[in-house]
Amino acid sequence: MSTRTTKGNGALVVSQDKGRMRISDAERHQVAEVLRDAAAEGRITLDELDERLEAAFGAKTYADLEPIVADLPGSPGAPGVPAPAPVADRSPGHLRPEDLTVIRSSGDSIVRKGRWQVPRRIEVRNKYGETKLDFREADIPHGRVEIHLEVSWGSADIILPEHATADVSVDTSWLGSLKVDADAIPKPPAPHFVVTGTSHGAALQVGHRKPFSWSALFGA
Numbered sequence: 001m002s003t004r005t006t007k008g009n010g011a012l013v014v015s016q017d018k019g020r021m022r023i024s025d026a027e028r029h030q031v032a033e034v035l036r037d038a039a040a041e042g043r044i045t046l047d048e049l050d051e052r053l054e055a056a057f058g059a060k061t062y063a064d065l066e067p068i069v070a071d072l073p074g075s076p077g078a079p080g081v082p083a084p085a086p087v088a089d090r091s092p093g094h095l096r097p098e099d100l101t102v103i104r105s106s107g108d109s110i111v112r113k114g115r116w117q118v119p120r121r122i123e124v125r126n127k128y129g130e131t132k133l134d135f136r137e138a139d140i141p142h143g144r145v146e147i148h149l150e151v152s153w154g155s156a157d158i159i160l161p162e163h164a165t166a167d168v169s170v171d172t173s174w175l176g177s178l179k180v181d182a183d184a185i186p187k188p189p190a191p192h193f194v195v196t197g198t199s200h201g202a203a204l205q206v207g208h209r210k211p212f213s214w215s216a217l218f219g220a
Contacts, residue, residue, distance in 0.1 A: 020061055029194065031056045031065050032167065036185045038072045049185075057169050105129050115139065121146040124156070131156040135164070136209070140191045149197035149204070156199065158206045163190035166206050174200040181207025 032053055039049040052068050059065045099120040103110055106127045113134035120142050124131055131151055136159055149156055149170060160166060166182040176199040186192040195206055 020063065022060060023062055023065060025196075027065070028056055028059060031059075031069055033186075034069050034072060040185055043072060053167075053184075113137070118142070118145055120144070121148070123148045123150075125150045126154060126156070127152050129154045132159070133157070134159040135161050135191075135193075143188060143191060145191060145193050147193060147195045147197075149195065149199060151197075151199050151202045151204065153201040155203045156205070158193070158195065158204075159209045160193060160207060161191065162208065163187060164193060164208075165190060166193040166195055168195040168206050170195060170204060171198045172200070172204065174198075176200050177203045179203075179205045179207070181205075 035044070035049055035052050035056065038044050039046060044052070055068050056065065059068070100123070101119045101121070102123045102125075104125045106129065108126070108129045110124060110126055110129065110131045111134075113132065114137050116138050118135065118138045118140045122133070122145070124133075124147070129151075131149070131154070133147070134157075135145075138161070140161070147158065158166075160182055164182065165184060165186050166180065167184045168178070168180050168182075170176075170178060172178045178199065182193075193206075
């Protein structure tokens, strides 16, 4: 598999093996969506979904991605099925200002709760502090919300609205901890969260939380 670019006079400018080209995060997430759809349709088991998602997010080139979805409808080259349309570029450099919120802190508490407008992407960098993003009463106009965390030596708590799902891929290898209480497979029209980043020396929780009530506390 190769790609070629030519000038108007037919002169060759670039010739390279596309299979060796590096892929972007947007393309990894596109493949992940194909896998989740396949699992929802019963084409692959949940164990296979976990294995293939791990392989997809660990892929570095197009050649790494191809075998992961080669036997599924919607993948490039699948017989009788057109390839999926390219996904919109959601990388931070291509987002509108209102679609991206960046929060930076060090040693302080970051809290978003109650009624607040949720952008398409949220980036949080907080060292030695506490981070809490509560989406239960938030206005979420998008079906998909991306959250990128860089938290260390503190804690982070992401509270999802009812029925929301979350695909969490966060590096906690350096003395971090992660607790997820949410399904990873999207369930439209409920919002789907994609959580990435690092949690080094920090405790990260992602999941649902029942609202506080005195009656529940006392078993009434």
